Amino acid sequence: MAKVKNIVRLLWGVFLGNTFCFFVLLKYASNVQDDCTAPQREILQPRRLTWSTNRDMNLIMVGVMTAPKYFDTRAKAVYNTWGREVPGDIMFYSSEGSHSLDIPLVALKDVDDSYPPQKKSLMMLKHMHDNYVNKYEWFMRADDDVYVRPDRLEELLRSVDSRKTWFIGQTGRGNSEEFGLLSLDSDENFCMGGPGVIFSRETLKRVAPFVDDCLEHLYTTHEDVELGRCVRRFAGVSCTWSYQASDCDCKMQVIFYHNQSGNSAFTGDLKLKEIHQAITLHPVKHSENLYRLHKYFKGLKIQKNRHDSLNLQRDLLYSMTALGYNDRPTDGIPDILSPYDEQKRSLWNETALEIPASIKKRQPETLDNIGEWEFLANSLYSTSDLNPRRRYGTSLKEGLNDAILEVMELINHYSKQRGRLIEFKEMMYAYWKMNPVNGVEYILDLLLVYRKYRGHKMTIQVRRHAYIQQTFAGVYIRDADADSPPIFSASSNEVSLPVHKQIQHALLNLHRNLQPFFKFGKNNEEEIINFVLPLSGRYEVFERFMRIYEKTCLSRQEPIKLNIILYENPDSPEDVEKTRNLIQEMENKYYDSGISITFINEKFSRGRALQYGVNNLQEQDLMLFIDVDIVFNEDALARIRRNTIANKTVYFPIVFSLYNPNILNNLHGDNWWSSENIIHENNGFWRQFGFGIVSLYKTDYLKLGGLNLLINGWGFEDVTFYDKAIKSSLQIVRAADPNLIHVYHSIHCDSDLDNTQKQMCIGSEASTLGSLQTLQKIYSDNRNLFETPVS
Incomplete structure (x- = not known):
């Protein structure tokens, strides 16, 4: 009897199960029929997803x-x-x-x-x-x-x-x-x-x-x-x-x-x-550091999203090419596929980013387009600089660290999935080069620690080479307001230029475009600049300086005063007399010329000369320490006023120093130093480590303790003063000024100088001979003069 009951229950269960499955299948078929009869445009219509900040409120x-x-x-x-x-x-x-x-x-x-x-x-x-x-x-x-x-x-x-x-x-x-x-x-x-x-x-x-x-x-x-x-x-x-x-x-x-x-x-x-x-x-x-960390990690997330977007963009372009879409549209691709909707830029225009990473991805057209590799170990070794062995620059060190950090994260992103972890231990050596058009390339020899934590566990050290390429995208500067037009964007003519030239053109003219965006709290356009000019002999150079001073300041009635500290050099008394006559001529020609002269009868010292000039001024005066070799114009004066603020900033402009004109055969004429195209790497260099030209208020000069008056002879007083300014509470404004040109003059390094001053003097003398390219050409053209004859 029990066996019969079990059989009945089994049959009843099978019946109910089949019935339930029948209704489920019927319902499913109905849904499929409804979907099949739906319009095709609704099937292809992408669904708009809405994302909440917290995707899972129950985690x-x-x-x-x-x-x-x-x-x-x-x-x-x-x-x-x-x-x-x-x-x-x-x-x-x-x-x-x-x-x-x-x-x-x-x-x-x-x-x-x-x-x-x-x-x-x-x-x-x-x-x-x-x-x-x-x-x-x-x-x-x-x-x-x-x-x-x-x-x-x-x-x-x-x-x-x-x-x-x-x-x-x-x-x-x-x-x-x-x-x-x-x-x-x-x-x-x-x-x-x-x-x-x-x-x-x-x-x-x-x-x-x-x-x-x-x-x-x-x-x-x-x-x-x-x-x-x-x-x-x-x-x-x-x-x-x-x-x-x-x-x-x-x-x-x-x-x-x-x-x-x-x-x-x-x-x-x-x-x-x-x-x-x-x-x-x-x-x-500190709470501000919480916000700082949050901003930093947000930036990393944005960077990752842009990288993912770029990879999707490349995949899209490769896929469309593989499918036969070789005719690149002029209007870009549909907005739904474009990661740059707000800029409406065509993906097809990102040609530099389309090219996959490859050691031979670009073939140089000329010898000038061949990038020179620089060697990195404990120091930077380069053939493109007068100093072939030098320390890493801050920008290179930071860029290299970023590259290693990113490549290690990329390696571990895939290695972790295979049960292993790779840690960076040390960079043995590296090669790097940068082409403003092609981007940055690294060849790294890395010492890594390989850890396998699944299966047969192990930890060993390995050396691997990493080939890294960072392609540059377009360069543009825009206002923070998204609705405002770009302050600078490359024109059709400038796009063909190298990126560093585009940046140079942008920065040299950026102040004109930025003027409507800045409002200065103090209108210092009429602030009097008190030039302090040490002078010992060198009448011909002083005559050139006065021509520039007359054209830029006196004829334009610029609010400038010139304080000349003239050393009565017994070796050239005629220069002193000529200088006195030229100053008298300017005073007769221009009423209230603002020129004063202080005669000093002692051995020349630039530091003491500047101090004599400072003593002639009031505490609230704006001062500019200047040399007779400097060429300037009204734009330089405007920047001096703008960048010098009492009790706040000291302005140390970086001047462009010209090479020896006897070597520069492409420069001719009396006013070659005022040419608009003078700023070129073969004509001169930016004097990064020169601090002699400085503008500040006398009150700030006194706070800093003034110049070191114990230094005699050539140079070094400006370096010690710059060190004082750096260590003070004042802000240092340090920027290249294309309108301050230091004209070449020969340098005599006195044998009586102490070792530090002498080395600086010799280094300065060597750096002003000519560019590395120019000197290489001279050597190449006159190789026989440098070769030792074989006896």
Whole structure:
């Protein structure tokens, strides 16, 4: 009888199952029929997706411990930065009676702000358990001085089974002084509280009911130690030493990063491997640094999105070419496919970015187009500079570090998926070159550490070469207001120029375009500039200076005064007399010429000469220390007034220094130094390390302590004065001025100079002979003069 009943039940079950499947299939067929009869345009219509800031509101609940004194600073900064991007919710916990309108706050009953915050921490966990335990998968305990990267946090948590008991953070066992005093067994640890601690739902369920018991059995004054002990007792887990997922081997000290610099943490350079790898960063003691970190990581995200967009753009172009769309449209591609909708630029115009990376991707058309590789080791070795061995420049060092950082992230993006990690240890050597049109290229010889953490584990050192190419996109300058037209964009004629020429043209003329955008608080266009000019002999050069002074200042009635400090050189008394007559001529020709002369009868010293000129001025006067070899115009005077502000700025213009005219055969005529095309790498160089031309107010000169009057002979007084200015509270304005030209003159290096001055003098003399290209040509054309005859 029982067997018959079982058979009946089986048949009845089969009947019901078949009936249910029949109705399901019927419904499915109906839906398919409806879809098949839908208009084709609706099927091809792309769906518009709407994204919320927090894509999954049930992933994590973050509890931030804070105190009323930090509500308006750190707590508010946390809530306004990473707190708004948490894939879940964030709540701030403080003492009883606390209240704030700027942050979501829970005032914990019977809890104060005393340190250590053991009760605050445990009662916060109990509150999250009692109110949110069934809503979130994960729970985090954080301080208000930690920065969390929500996207990285989400990536980590989604790769972990939240149904298990997890206690995640930076593992600690106490420092050497505390070892053995924290009541921890040899196999016990705790999660350090500063960088943040994460609990799974199961862990919180096991710990929260026993919070009161944990508070009654405290063995130390460390909040994070006691929290770890409580989790160990009632959840049975310790802090995770490391986390191994399908695509990474994450050391907790790396992803939960604690900076040992204290209050100065995260105030310097942020382009560091440790910062890029971290999920949480601690401690951030000042709220402005929380905003600084947030801005930096936003920039990284924008950079990544632009890189991804560029890759998609390239894939799109390659795909369209492969499908036979060889006729490139003039109007670009549809807006829905374009990552540059706001600029309406055609993808087909990005020809430089289309070309895939290749060592031979560009063939030089002429010898001049062949880029010269420079060698990098402990120093920079180059054939394109008069100094073949020199230190790295700041821009090169930063660019090289960025390139290595990005290439290591790219390598590990793929290597982690195969169960291995590659770390950068040292750059053995490198080659690099930059072509303003083609971009930057590196060949790097890198010493790496290869770690395999799946299967047969190993750690070995390897050397690898990396070939890196960074292609330049177009150069343009635009106003911050998106609705305003670009301040500068390359014209059709300028596009064909190299990028550095486009930049040069833009910068030399940018002040004209920027004038409507700037309003100066003080109208100093009529500010009197007091020239201080030391002079010893050299009448012909002084005569040229006075012609320029007359044309630029006297005839235009510029508010300028000229203070000449004239040394009565006994070796050339006729020069002194000629100088006196020329000044008298100018005074007779121009009423109120503003020229004064001070006669000095002693051995020439530029520093003391300038001091004599300063003594003739009032404290509120604007001064310009100038040399008789300088050629200037009204634009240079305007920049001097604009860049020099009393009690605020000192202006050290970078002048363009001309090479020896006897070598420059392409320059002719009496006024060759005033040619519009004079600024060229074969005609001269920017005097980067010359500080003799400076404008400042006398009050600021006195604050800086003036020039070193103990220096005799050639140079060096300007270097020591620049050092004083750098170390002061005044701001230094240092910029190239194309309208300040230093005309070549021969230099005599006195044998009586001290060693430092003598080396500077010889170096200055050698640097003014001619450009490297010019000197190479002279050597090539006269090689027989340099060859030693063989006997």
